[in-house]
Amino acid sequence: MTTSLVRRQALNTELGRLERMLEIRAVEESIQTLYNDGHVRGSTHLANGQEAVSVGIASVLRPTDVVTCTYRGHAAALALGVSPEGVLGEICGRVIGCSGGMGGSMHLMDASVGLMPTFAIVGAGLPVAAGVALAAKLKKNDSVALTIFGDGSTNIGAFHETLNMASIFKLPIIFVIENNLYGEYTRINLSTPISDLADRADSYAMRKEIVDGQDIDAVIKSISAAVDFARAGNGPSLIEAKTYRFSGHSRADPATYRTPGELDEWKKRDPLDIAAAKLIKQGDLTEKDLEELKSTIGVRVAKAIEVVLASEGPSLDSLLQHVSASRK
Amino acid sequence: MTVMRTRQAVIQALSDELESDPTVFLMGEDIGSGGPFKATEGLIEKFGEERVIDTPISEMAFLGAGVGAAAMGMRPVVEMMFIEFIGVALDQLTTQGAFYRYLSRGAYEVPLTIRAAAGAGLGFGCQHSQILDQWFRGNAGISLVIPSSPQSMYGLLRSAIRSNDPVVVLEHKALYGERGEVVTGEAGIIPIGKANVVSQGTDVTIVAIGSTVHTARAAMESQSEWSAEIIDLQTLIPWDKETVMKSVAKTGRLVVVEESSYSGGWGTEISSEVVSQLWGQLKAPPHRITSPDAPIPYAQELEKRYLPSPEYVVSQITALLKTGKCPAPWWEGFKS
Numbered sequence: 001m002t003t004s005l006v007r008r009q010a011l012n013t014e015l016g017r018l019e020r021m022l023e024i025r026a027v028e029e030s031i032q033t034l035y036n037d038g039h040v041r042g043s044t045h046l047a048n049g050q051e052a053v054s055v056g057i058a059s060v061l062r063p064t065d066v067v068t069c070t071y072r073g074h075a076a077a078l079a080l081g082v083s084p085e086g087v088l089g090e091i092c093g094r095v096i097g098c099s100g101g102m103g104g105s106m107h108l109m110d111a112s113v114g115l116m117p118t119f120a121i122v123g124a125g126l127p128v129a130a131g132v133a134l135a136a137k138l139k140k141n142d143s144v145a146l147t148i149f150g151d152g153s154t155n156i157g158a159f160h161e162t163l164n165m166a167s168i169f170k171l172p173i174i175f176v177i178e179n180n181l182y183g184e185y186t187r188i189n190l191s192t193p194i195s196d197l198a199d200r201a202d203s204y205a206m207r208k209e210i211v212d213g214q215d216i217d218a219v220i221k222s223i224s225a226a227v228d229f230a231r232a233g234n235g236p237s238l239i240e241a242k243t244y245r246f247s248g249h250s251r252a253d254p255a256t257y258r259t260p261g262e263l264d265e266w267k268k269r270d271p272l273d274i275a276a277a278k279l280i281k282q283g284d285l286t287e288k289d290l291e292e293l294k295s296t297i298g299v300r301v302a303k304a305i306e307v308v309l310a311s312e313g314p315s316l317d318s319l320l321q322h323v324s325a326s327r328k
Numbered sequence: 329m330t331v332m333r334t335r336q337a338v339i340q341a342l343s344d345e346l347e348s349d350p351t352v353f354l355m356g357e358d359i360g361s362g363g364p365f366k367a368t369e370g371l372i373e374k375f376g377e378e379r380v381i382d383t384p385i386s387e388m389a390f391l392g393a394g395v396g397a398a399a400m401g402m403r404p405v406v407e408m409m410f411i412e413f414i415g416v417a418l419d420q421l422t423t424q425g426a427f428y429r430y431l432s433r434g435a436y437e438v439p440l441t442i443r444a445a446a447g448a449g450l451g452f453g454c455q456h457s458q459i460l461d462q463w464f465r466g467n468a469g470i471s472l473v474i475p476s477s478p479q480s481m482y483g484l485l486r487s488a489i490r491s492n493d494p495v496v497v498l499e500h501k502a503l504y505g506e507r508g509e510v511v512t513g514e515a516g517i518i519p520i521g522k523a524n525v526v527s528q529g530t531d532v533t534i535v536a537i538g539s540t541v542h543t544a545r546a547a548m549e550s551q552s553e554w555s556a557e558i559i560d561l562q563t564l565i566p567w568d569k570e571t572v573m574k575s576v577a578k579t580g581r582l583v584v585v586e587e588s589s590y591s592g593g594w595g596t597e598i599s600s601e602v603v604s605q606l607w608g609q610l611k612a613p614p615h616r617i618t619s620p621d622a623p624i625p626y627a628q629e630l631e632k633r634y635l636p637s638p639e640y641v642v643s644q645i646t647a648l649l650k651t652g653k654c655p656a657p658w659w660e661g662f663k664s
Contacts, residue, residue: 066400068396099431099432099433100433102430102431102433103431107431109431109432109435109436111432111435111436116399116428116432116436117427117428117431117432117436119424121419121423121424124392124419124420124423124424126389126392127388127389127390127391127392127393127395127396127420128392128393128395128396128399128420128424129396130389130392130393130396131392131393131394131395131396131397131398131399131400131404132396132397132399132400133396134393134396134397134402135396135397135400135401135402136400138353138378138379138397138402139400139402145396157388157416158388158389158392161384161386161388161389162386162388162389162392162393164384164386164389165383165384165386165389165390165393168384169381318433321433321434322429322430322432322433322434323429323430323468323469324429324468324469324471324493325429325437325491325492325493328434
């Protein structure tokens with residue numbers, strides 16, 4: 001069993017899921033330092049604030065199901081099982097990265113847990129996921145495809161074409177919108193005439209649901225229902241997770257366009273706090289346990305960074321490998 | 329061996345692959361009814377709706393679905409009714425499918441075939457007549473073939489479907505009705521990346537592909553002043569350097585006949601490579617015979633003039649041989 005598969009199994013418990021959300025937050029928070037120290041190139045897109053969506057999805061899907069995700073994919077990759085070394089190694093362009101250092105932050109992958117290389121073109125992952133679902137249907141297995149994308153993707157042609165086709169073909173696919181209210185630097189009301197994006201399913205006679213993306217239990221419930229529906233051969237669902245990113249679009253974006261107070265309001269609904277509070281209330285966790293858990297994760301991420309920084313970059317050979325079948 | 333039209337060779341190749349490999353399936357607009365060129369006629373009746381899938385008019389969705397299904401181990405054959413239609417979907421091939429192998433270090437292969445009617449000569453106007461091979465050059469991870477005969481259609485299409493990488497098959501619409509003998513089965517399969525030497529000659533090597541193979545042959549056969557070694561490239565990406573170099577080393581002269589427009593045409597790359605490798609052995613500069621830098625006109629006389637004709641090829645090559653210099657293209661005189 002791969003490390004990623006073992007990590008995936010850890011999501012079977014509530015505590016395991018909280019731990020993963022905390023880990024995602026810690027990994028993403030380490031990226032700025034790595035950047036300042038000159039280890040990160042190009043762009044990175046954080047998903048802090050959105051962890052419950054990724055971890056919720058990962059705890060429902062089987063590793064044999066396939067996920068396509070956008071360039072805001074650190075959380076999904078870690079949630080699905082990629083190790084902190086795999087994600088940070090990729091972000092730092094090292095050979096131990098999950099794509100061998102050849103992809104970077106926007107192209108994370110791990111076939112052993114069904115993560116296709118994440119998509120750096122808005123909307124591009126939707127048609128591909130439809131093809132994954134079509135393959136499952138043609139092979140007559142009960143795998144599903146799930147595609148994660150942002151609110152901005154709902155205005156690109158790929159979204160509409162794919163929803164229409166998925167509905168007509170009754171494909172086993174779940175479309176998950178992470179509606180974090182901003183498409184890059186633009187607030188949703190300036191780009192989109194409706195606020196409930198799930199309503200777009202109506203035009204395609206598709207099952208839809210709006211879910212609180214800050215509440216992992218709500219996410220799990222909603223994704224489970226959609227996955228069961230798809231596995232049973234009933235076709236696709238469109239799920240809109242209402243969420244928020246605590247950072248700007250990318251590292252270059254200080255997010256000065258936010259309404260004053262908006263970030264603070266959303267931080268009151270931090271998915272990590274919500275999940276931790278529930279476990280504490282249930283008596284499954286104490287404040288002390290939580291601090292210890294955060295500390296353990298801090299050490300784990302620090303160790304991962306050490307491993308990453310000690311790792312080499314990909315060899316010159318790898319630049320010319322895997323370009324085509326004849327150049328393996 | 330059977331005599332068949334090129335469009336029937338398409339059907340035969342698809343049918344043979346559907347028969348021999350259960351992961352092969354077809355997807356595209358109106359393919360169940362055979363499409364405007366009847367190039368998939370009868371397949372839905374034979375293989376059913378699960379393997380011959382009619383799609384909505386949503387090229388981005390179904391080309392991308394081809395990429396996704398291919399990454400899952402299927403061998404989709406996606407049809408673009410006209411190659412121009414890929415413009416609204418190109419990302420799925422050039423930026424997504426072409427790069428998955430690389431990004432995943434080989435974990436995800438994309439054995440996808442894209443078939444499309446292409447090329448001028450039938451009066452479809454500028455948005456349904458281009459050959460558009462230039463859109464795929466310089467894009468790592470993709471192969472591109474342009475068959476010139478029923479045999480090469482059959483053989484190259486089968487190779488494309490068996491390839492573990494994306495292959496674009498440009499099916500020249502003016503050739504769909506041409507008849508020829510076809511060897512079917514394994515013996516009829518033509519490998520990707522191999523050119524075919526159509527005629528032996530001593531004075532000049534003519535490199536052509538698709539429709540221009542016929543133009544070149546007609547040009548040579550219409551005169552007796554010079555003899556040409558005509559090379560049908562068959563595969564444009566990657567092109568067969570070895571066969572071209574060997575021939576030009578022998579004849580000392582390279583003429584490229586291209587259907588696409590002058591600027592950025594594939595002949596530039598071949599000319600450049602020939603000069604680089606055979607500098608000092610050439611008896612004349614490499615010469616490119618192409619269409620002009622203009623959209624394809626509809627009016628019959630103008631469309632005919634747009635494409636390199638056999639007469640034009642004869643006059644250009646005869647001038648090259650006489651003067652040792654590249655003659656100006658016909659449109660030079662029209663420049664303002």
